[in-house]
Amino acid sequence: MDWNGIPREELIRWDRTIYWHPFTQMAEYEPLIFVAAEGCELIDIDGNRYIDGVSSLWCNIHGHRHPRIDQAIREQLDRVAHVTALGCSNPTSIVLAKRLVEIAPSGLTRVFFSDNGATAVEVALKMAFQYWRQCRPPRPEKNLYVALEGAYHGDTLGAVSVGGVERFHAMFRPLLFPCIRLPAPDTYRTPAGVPADRLAEYHLGLLEQVLRERHQEIVAVVVEPLIQAAAGMIFHPPGYLRGVRELTQKYDVFLIADEVAVGMGRTGRMFACEHESVSPDFLCLAKGLTGGYLPLAATLTTDRVWEAFLGRYEESRTFFHGHTYTGNPLGAAAALATLAIFEEEQTLAKLPPKVQHLAERLAPLRDHPHVGDVRQRGLIAAVELVRDKTTKEPYPWGEKRGFRVCQVARRHGVWLRPLGNVIVIMPPLAISLQQIERIVEAIADGIDWATSDC
Numbered sequence: 001m002d003w004n005g006i007p008r009e010e011l012i013r014w015d016r017t018i019y020w021h022p023f024t025q026m027a028e029y030e031p032l033i034f035v036a037a038e039g040c041e042l043i044d045i046d047g048n049r050y051i052d053g054v055s056s057l058w059c060n061i062h063g064h065r066h067p068r069i070d071q072a073i074r075e076q077l078d079r080v081a082h083v084t085a086l087g088c089s090n091p092t093s094i095v096l097a098k099r100l101v102e103i104a105p106s107g108l109t110r111v112f113f114s115d116n117g118a119t120a121v122e123v124a125l126k127m128a129f130q131y132w133r134q135c136r137p138p139r140p141e142k143n144l145y146v147a148l149e150g151a152y153h154g155d156t157l158g159a160v161s162v163g164g165v166e167r168f169h170a171m172f173r174p175l176l177f178p179c180i181r182l183p184a185p186d187t188y189r190t191p192a193g194v195p196a197d198r199l200a201e202y203h204l205g206l207l208e209q210v211l212r213e214r215h216q217e218i219v220a221v222v223v224e225p226l227i228q229a230a231a232g233m234i235f236h237p238p239g240y241l242r243g244v245r246e247l248t249q250k251y252d253v254f255l256i257a258d259e260v261a262v263g264m265g266r267t268g269r270m271f272a273c274e275h276e277s278v279s280p281d282f283l284c285l286a287k288g289l290t291g292g293y294l295p296l297a298a299t300l301t302t303d304r305v306w307e308a309f310l311g312r313y314e315e316s317r318t319f320f321h322g323h324t325y326t327g328n329p330l331g332a333a334a335a336l337a338t339l340a341i342f343e344e345e346q347t348l349a350k351l352p353p354k355v356q357h358l359a360e361r362l363a364p365l366r367d368h369p370h371v372g373d374v375r376q377r378g379l380i381a382a383v384e385l386v387r388d389k390t391t392k393e394p395y396p397w398g399e400k401r402g403f404r405v406c407q408v409a410r411r412h413g414v415w416l417r418p419l420g421n422v423i424v425i426m427p428p429l430a431i432s433l434q435q436i437e438r439i440v441e442a443i444a445d446g447i448d449w450a451t452s453d454c
């Protein structure tokens with residue numbers, strides 16, 4: 001099929017040779033060109049339909065082309081597409097800031113907008129750092145962050161500095177600021193001799209040791225609440241997040257909660273922090289904030305932080321950070337509509353049967369000889385392939401097992417993107433029971449194919 005008079009073959013050639021795709025080996029890239037979407041389905045250039053099994057990379061919430069969001073963007077477009085936030089404002093972004101404060105965990109009363117997950121984290125890192133230099137009395141010796149192995153907070157250098165995915169980040173180590181790294185509290189691969197019910201306690205012990213010795217130098221602890229997404233959906237044990245909050249309070253260190261992936265209803269609650277009654281000092285949101293429509297992010301923080309930045313112009317206590325499209329009104333309009341839909345359609349109240357259905361359908365996969373683990377929280381699920389089920393030995397990265405599963409799924413009309421050996425299932429919250437069924441059937445078939453040689 002041609003597109004706007006451009007032959008299909010030309011588009012494919014340009015896509016292969018001009019358009020450099022992120023996290024994609026361009027020497028092997030096989031173009032897959034989506035021209036449209038409808039609800040939870042994507043439509044490619046040949047008219048094939050696929051269920052959007054990973055929400056167009058974890059961001060779509062209410063489905064594609066939701067009339068309510070489409071309409072909100074159109075109405076905003078009829079007023080103005082963009083005005084700067086540097087020293088001025090617009091009603092749509094103002095109201096969004098107000099709405100976010102209303103629904104956020106208590107104490108998060110101030111909102112700084114940016115345009116993607118990495119910048120939401122950069123903002124938190126820099127605000128926290130500057131805070132300690134401007135609080136009374138100043139604490140300029142605080143210049144270290146604590147983060148977890150396998151952490152992923154985005155791809156700009158500050159976010160990569162606190163990131164811990166070796167395959168993505170090791171190369172850039174010489175460019176990065178130092179960071180104290182603690183092992184991930186992984187409920188699947190636990191340390192020898194630590195029983196499951198003591199796992200949180202064990203990891204909190206490691207954190208407390210670091211905080212006890214070095215809290216004077218530590219700006220903040222940065223975590224992805226409950227689930228370390230890009231690491232391969234590593235699930236933390238219950239109580240860990242709560243414990244991190246208590247320890248950071250005890251030692252007067254900030255807690256930065258990166259809910260870019262887990263926020264906006266993904267885990268069954270609006271924010272993952274709610275599961276453990278945690279209010280962080282910084283809450284980072286992006287991905288689902290606009291329902292997966294437009295690049296917009298928010299970093300929420302407290303009165304305490306805000307106040308340390310107040311002063312006369314010439315004192316230079318200002319937060320000297322911003323992006324051209326900070327708080328873009330089109331994005332804000334999409335976000336406001338996204339939040340309105342949560343109420344109007346009772347999205348969260350309708351989730352439990354879907355979550356349950358997905359769990360029931362996935363359960364039989366546990367018996368597969370090459371499925372090491374099936375884990376799920378809300379509408380985030382992961383099926384981890386292993387070479388050896390008893391030792392949990394992974395398949396070598398280069399064998400692309402996860403990728404092969406997703407290739408087979410594609411033939412079933414289901415689009416997925418794996419994380420190495422981990423098959424990620426993260427559909428829009430608007431997904432139907434029948435679509436959930438199709439996703440799991442496609443994966444089950446894919447796993448049989450991709451592991452049949454061994």
Ligand SMILES: *Cc1c(COP(=O)(O)O)cnc(C)c1O
Nearest residue numbers: 116117118152153154229260261
């Ligand atoms: C995706 C992600 C980011 C980065 O968001 P971008 O919009 O891609 O910059 C940051 N943190 C987490 C937890 C993420 O999953």
